[in-house]
Amino acid sequence: MRVVNxxxxxxxxxVSVLEAVRDEIVEFDDSGMSIIEMSHRSxxxxxxxxxxxxxxxxxxxxxxxxxxxxxQGGATMQFGMLPMNLLTGASKGGYVDTGAWASKALADGSxxxxxxxAWTGRDTRYTRVPTVAELSLREGTRYLHLxxxxxxxxxxxxxxxxxxxxxxxxxxxxxxxxxxPWERFDVVYGGVQKxxxxxxxxxxxxxxxxxxxxxxxxxxxxxxxxHASSNSxxxxxxxxxxxxxxxxxxxxxxxxxxxxxxxAAEERAALVYRTIDESDGFYASPVEPTSRxxxxxxxxxxxxxxxxxxxxxxxxxxxxxLTGHRSVGGVRASIYNAMPMSGVEALCELMDEFRSGTG
Amino acid sequence: MRVVNxxxxxxxxxVSVLEAVRDEIVEFDDSGMSIIEMSHRSxxxxxxxxxxxxxxxxxxxxxxxxxxxxxQGGATMQFGMLPMNLLTGASKGGYVDTGAWASKALADGSxxxxxxxAWTGRDTRYTRVPTVAELSLREGTRYLHLxxxxxxxxxxxxxxxxxxxxxxxxxxxxxxxxxxPWERFDVVYGGVQKxxxxxxxxxxxxxxxxxxxxxxxxxxxxxxxxHASSNSxxxxxxxxxxxxxxxxxxxxxxxxxxxxxxxAAEERAALVYRTIDESDGFYASPVEPTSRxxxxxxxxxxxxxxxxxxxxxxxxxxxxxLTGHRSVGGVRASIYNAMPMSGVEALCELMDEFRSGTG
Numbered sequence: 001m002r003v004v005n006x007x008x009x010x011x012x013x014x015v016s017v018l019e020a021v022r023d024e025i026v027e028f029d030d031s032g033m034s035i036i037e038m039s040h041r042s043x044x045x046x047x048x049x050x051x052x053x054x055x056x057x058x059x060x061x062x063x064x065x066x067x068x069x070x071x072q073g074g075a076t077m078q079f080g081m082l083p084m085n086l087l088t089g090a091s092k093g094g095y096v097d098t099g100a101w102a103s104k105a106l107a108d109g110s111x112x113x114x115x116x117x118a119w120t121g122r123d124t125r126y127t128r129v130p131t132v133a134e135l136s137l138r139e140g141t142r143y144l145h146l147x148x149x150x151x152x153x154x155x156x157x158x159x160x161x162x163x164x165x166x167x168x169x170x171x172x173x174x175x176x177x178x179x180x181p182w183e184r185f186d187v188v189y190g191g192v193q194k195x196x197x198x199x200x201x202x203x204x205x206x207x208x209x210x211x212x213x214x215x216x217x218x219x220x221x222x223x224x225x226x227h228a229s230s231n232s233x234x235x236x237x238x239x240x241x242x243x244x245x246x247x248x249x250x251x252x253x254x255x256x257x258x259x260x261x262x263x264a265a266e267e268r269a270a271l272v273y274r275t276i277d278e279s280d281g282f283y284a285s286p287v288e289p290t291s292r293x294x295x296x297x298x299x300x301x302x303x304x305x306x307x308x309x310x311x312x313x314x315x316x317x318x319x320x321x322l323t324g325h326r327s328v329g330g331v332r333a334s335i336y337n338a339m340p341m342s343g344v345e346a347l348c349e350l351m352d353e354f355r356s357g358t359g
Numbered sequence: 360m361r362v363v364n365x366x367x368x369x370x371x372x373x374v375s376v377l378e379a380v381r382d383e384i385v386e387f388d389d390s391g392m393s394i395i396e397m398s399h400r401s402x403x404x405x406x407x408x409x410x411x412x413x414x415x416x417x418x419x420x421x422x423x424x425x426x427x428x429x430x431q432g433g434a435t436m437q438f439g440m441l442p443m444n445l446l447t448g449a450s451k452g453g454y455v456d457t458g459a460w461a462s463k464a465l466a467d468g469s470x471x472x473x474x475x476x477a478w479t480g481r482d483t484r485y486t487r488v489p490t491v492a493e494l495s496l497r498e499g500t501r502y503l504h505l506x507x508x509x510x511x512x513x514x515x516x517x518x519x520x521x522x523x524x525x526x527x528x529x530x531x532x533x534x535x536x537x538x539x540p541w542e543r544f545d546v547v548y549g550g551v552q553k554x555x556x557x558x559x560x561x562x563x564x565x566x567x568x569x570x571x572x573x574x575x576x577x578x579x580x581x582x583x584x585x586h587a588s589s590n591s592x593x594x595x596x597x598x599x600x601x602x603x604x605x606x607x608x609x610x611x612x613x614x615x616x617x618x619x620x621x622x623a624a625e626e627r628a629a630l631v632y633r634t635i636d637e638s639d640g641f642y643a644s645p646v647e648p649t650s651r652x653x654x655x656x657x658x659x660x661x662x663x664x665x666x667x668x669x670x671x672x673x674x675x676x677x678x679x680x681l682t683g684h685r686s687v688g689g690v691r692a693s694i695y696n697a698m699p700m701s702g703v704e705a706l707c708e709l710m711d712e713f714r715s716g717t718g
Contacts, residue, residue, distance in 0.1 A: 001391055002386065002391050002392065003390075003391030003392060005391070005392050005396055007396065007397065007398045008398070009398075009595065010395060010396055010397055010398065010399060010595065010598060011396060012392070012396050013393065013395065013396050015385070018384060018385045018393050018396075019385060021384050022381055022384045022385050025377060025380050025381045025384060026374070026377045026378060026381050027361065031362075032360055032361050032362030032364070032677065032679065033361065033362060033364050033371070033679075034372065034377050036369060036372065036557035036558070036603070037364055037366065037369055037370060037371050037372050037377075038366065038369055039366045039367070039368075039369065039680060040369060040558070041685075072431035072432045072433070072436070072559060072597070073431045073432050073436070073580055074431070074580075074594050074595055075594075076579060076580045076593070076594035077431070077432070077578070077580040077581075079578050079579070079580070080577065080578025080579075080580060080581055081578075104579070107579075108578035108579050108580075109578070111576050111577050111578050112577075112578060191594075191595065193595055198395035198598060198599050199395075199399070199595040199596065199597055199598050199599075200431060200559040200560070200596075200597030200598070200599065200600065201559070217470050218439065218470050218471075219436070219438050219439025219440075219467035219468070219470050219471060220435060220438070220439075220463070220466075220467050221432055221433075221435045221436040221438070221439060221467075222436075222439055234435070235433050235434075235435035235550075236368065236369065236433055236550065236552055236558045237558065237559075238431070238558055238559030238597065238600075239369060239557060239558050239559070240557050240558075240559065240599045240600070241559065241597075241599070244395070318391065320391065320392075321398060326400075
């Protein structure tokens with residue numbers, strides 16, 4: 001029986017997509033073979049590959065002046081690849097340290113360029129994003145790096161900071177759940193294994209005009225310009241995640257696109273936060289209201305000793321994946337695009353019943 | 360109807376593996392979700408992940424002193440990652456240039472360390488591997504890099520050169536089709552999309568004792584030591600290729616392991632080369648007999664104008680993927696582990712009939 005899957009990533013996918021994969025995986029499109037056995041230079045695979053890229057352009061309204069790249073290694077590899085490509089000469093990368101993922105981006109970047117923290121929330125336990133006034137930008141800053149949503153901490157930018165340098169964002173855990181104001185960004189990247197596809201693929205969307213100034217003194221796989229000029233076919237792409245993503249993108253389009261995803265995300269998150277806020281302190285969010293994520297709702301029980309029982313009762317009801325990240329503990333409900341409202345309602349019902357049964 | 364798939368990669372997989380994927384892809388192992396929706400930290404996924412690594416150890420008789428890493432980016436990314444990790448201080452990498460892939464490894468490596476060609480077959484059109492006497496090793500050479508099988512040129516080492524430095528090999532297109540004498544190697548790597556799994560994964564098998572001397576001044580994803588210490592779970596691994604690979608590895612074990620794969624590979628290749636050699640020059644292999652690949656059999660028709668008709672007639676019979684790489688033309692039959700002998704027999708029957716019908 002299918003459970004309600006609150007995993008933080010890999011995470012729930014539309015069941016209709018899984019069923020379509022099941023029906024096609026032995027033989028794709030009368031080709032006499034599986035999509036995963038096919039040359040990536042074949043017309044059949046290329047239709048999927050370019051179809052996926054076109055859908056991303058359409059759904060996120062990516063302007064003509066940007067390239068959509070499919071790169072392996074997840075967002076984690078981009079922590080190195082981004083400064084390798086962009087920090088040429090004496091330019092610097094500013095990083096806003098909003099939590100576990102932003103910290104990793106900064107630490108990894110330090111090996112491949114001059115980077116610095118433009119702000120850190122470490123001393124306040126990562127409970128919010130900074131205001132613009134709190135950001136310290138240094139002379140020669142090439143970009144300001146943001147982590148649009150901290151999957152572990154549940155902290156999200158609800159608005160983009162207005163700064164005089166291009167933004168770069170890791171959108172791994174809220175890609176395709178919100179529109180992107182492209183005029184502000186030089187690069188947007190993210191792993192796809194939360195809102196979009198199975199693991200093994202990152203999207204990197206790059207402003208084309210910067211490619212001629214990116215480094216070419218790198219092995220081919222590390223070069224943004226080469227992935228762009230080869231349509232992400234410089235070497236064999238990760239066929240299966242791209243193939244599944246193309247189906248998920250169509251599922252998103254059929255349900256009304258990114259605007260509809262954004263609206264549904266707000267509704268799901270609002271219900272959980274309301275249940276938290278109206279619990280008389282039985283449940284509490286550690287995140288300041290203005291920075292609360294609508295993708296990863298993190299909360300604690302006032303009585304920490306009850307958290308294990310809460311998670312066990314959830315599992316008994318078929319609600320799984322609610323354990324907070326091992327680095328922070330507590331409860332985390334990841335409610336990505338493919339999470340149905342009914343799953344969130346079941347969670348909130350449990351929260352109310354658990355509270356009244358033990359309170 | 361299922362075709363006989365001679366694609367060079369991605370390439371044919373055992374149909375029993377595809378059918379097992381079909382049966383499990385909506386719900387895996389009574390978990391209430393797909394394997395591609397599951398946390399990579401779950402016991403259920405870990406059993407698959409470690410099961411795959413254990414099978415690689417067992418089948419390739421990997422000694423305890425080596426680590427088996429799962430890394431994204433294919434062999435192409437290793438062209439950069441290898442020298443980034445190994446060429447610390449003043450050490451150099453020697454490269455044997457046996458064709459298109461070896462050349463790329465050398466060119467990419469040059470951005471991340473001091474590398475040089477210890478031999479090149481370019482001037483003789485890449486028709487063989489060198490003898491040991493032909494290799495020029497420089498002082499301070501950290502490793503000699505080999506491309507065990509050139510997928511495009513059809514050139515393969517049938518024996519490993521006996522040199523006084525550790526070997527490193529790209530085995531992308533003959534992994535798991537031959538035993539590996541581990542005492543000679545520091546690193547063996549390769550993409551899995553030919554003999555083992557769908558695209559999106561490279562295996563990197565590293566001698567553990569060298570890890571403490573590899574570079575750590577790198578973003579996390581580029582560090583061999585970090586992939587090793589985290590069991591290839593530093594970040595989200597590419598779940599689907601690992602999951603399918605685990606099934607292919609069991610399929611290999613059930614058929615007798617690597618020794619049986621090696622024997623079957625010899626039989627398949629011998630039949631095609633015999634058909635070429637007994638064709639009175641109608642077909643010809645450009646590769647010298649001692650260096651002929653048993654994975655990618657490359658050949659030309661004496662009358663080049665007949666090649667398109669040959670490939671078309673093959674397709675009519677359900678034999679597909681025989682077009683030579685676009686950089687060299689001609690015919691290429693990729694006959695990896697999952698290619699049944701009956702497929703090779705059908706190809707050779709076609710070759711004989713095509714020759715007699717037009718000769």
